[in-house]
Amino acid sequence: MSSPILLLRPLGGSTLSWGPFKDALDRRLRVITFDPPARATTRAMAKDAIHVLDDLGIGRAHVFGISLGGMVATWLAIDHAARVDRLVLVSTLPKGTMFRHDVALRALSIARCLARPPAQAEACLVTRILSNEFRRNHPKDVERIRKAAMERPASHRALVTMLAAAARHDATSRLQEITAPTLVIAGELDPIVTRHSQRILTHVKHARFELARGVGHDVSVEAPEWLAEQVIRHVRET
Secondary structure, eight states, X not given: OOOOEEEEOXXXXXXXXXXXXXXXXXXXXXXXXXXOOOOSSHHHHHHHHHHHHHHTTOSOEEEEEETHHHHHHHHHHHHTGGGEEEEXXXXXXXXXXXXXXXXXXXXXXXXXXXXXXXHHHHHHHHHHTSOHHHHHXXXXXXXXXXXXXHHSOOOHHHHHHHHHHHHHOBOGGGGGGOOSXXXXXXXXXXXXXXXXXXXXXXXXXTEEEEXXXXXXXXXXXXXXXXXXXXXXXXXXXX
């Protein structure tokens, strides 16, 4: 029996927010999702993921992480290498402060979201990261994403804690310890992450890169079927 795949979310939303991407994976793989508690570091969040696998009696799993979830997945593959079969990192930075040159603009955007009530704040965060093209061309999907985020919102404290954990993330000096075959994916319309995520390739021995054409940061939302096919192909390679 092939390994199940553990999905680790970006900031904002819950397991309800995986949508069509998870549905596509469910048809071919056993999928594990959970709503992680807010922790001070991405490394601590990785330990929570291991506890989930332990509770389910799963010794080894494929691991998929996107954005913040990709940072968590990185530590999983470093600290718990024996538990990770194949690794997929989407829209993932090896170091959180690589955003520093546009941090003021992003901080202002995030602050405006967090000024709203919790449910609206989370909906604001998960839709703000979508590309302008996607928001313009897929209004029904944007509304679905917004409603899913509002259904099970995190507190302001949890959101701020996770934002701080992402900002502090730095696994650059440990990337060479990743032994799992790794697929790195970034969106064409997310140039900052696309440029820096490719640095992972220079440190991880068994890694390859795929560019998601015409989509932004949240590839799982903007190109769910395409992303699912890339993931399935990767985890089934021999």
